[in-house]
Amino acid sequence: DIVMTQSPDSLAVSLGERATINCKSSQSVLYSSNNKNYLAWYQQKPGQPPKLLIYWASTRESGVPDRFSGSGSGTDFTLTISSLQPEDVALYYCQQHFSKGFGQGTRVEIK
């Protein structure tokens, strides 16, 4: 099974500042036949289901603000919130779609 490890477990960022979350997979999640990384990012607010933000490592889901961006390939990935807004306070999860495992989550708070 592919194990997903996020860092840090939590971070506090000032409003308007950049937040960066890392995700590392124990095996490559790059699918060679289509050259796509099967890596997604989700946002979950209290009492709500997760919401898809990013898929294929760097493609923003429709309707997601452009302050959210994803990067990386193979085993190392990053979710960046370029300018943190109050509504971005949430848990964030990475997920690989080969065996569908999730990272443990990263809590983002306002400093």
Added chain:
Amino acid sequence: EVQLVESGGGLVQLGGSLRLSCVASGFTFSGYWMSWVRQAPGKGLEWVANIKQDGSEKNYVDSVKGRFIISRDNAKNSLYLQMNSLRAEDTAVFYCVREEKNTFDMWGQGTVVTVSS
């Protein structure tokens, strides 16, 4: 409106059974793989099972193999999860989820399953 609505959760005793249902609307249900994903209280997300568009292929996480059965009825736009031999560690919110673009792109609000001794 595109949505997934789960039902069937509740309180069940150790070793008991429960059947979850999910009704889809607003999209062509039969065109998508579908999954169940769960979240234990205060914990992270765990994929449980998925099923191919025509029901011909099913996959499960190891911890539920032999106990849970996923199924679907495309005529009723419905997804099901039959859960048997329930354990305390199965206590969770269970989400019905659509698969698309090699990811989970649409989630229901979830149904709560509590397994008690």
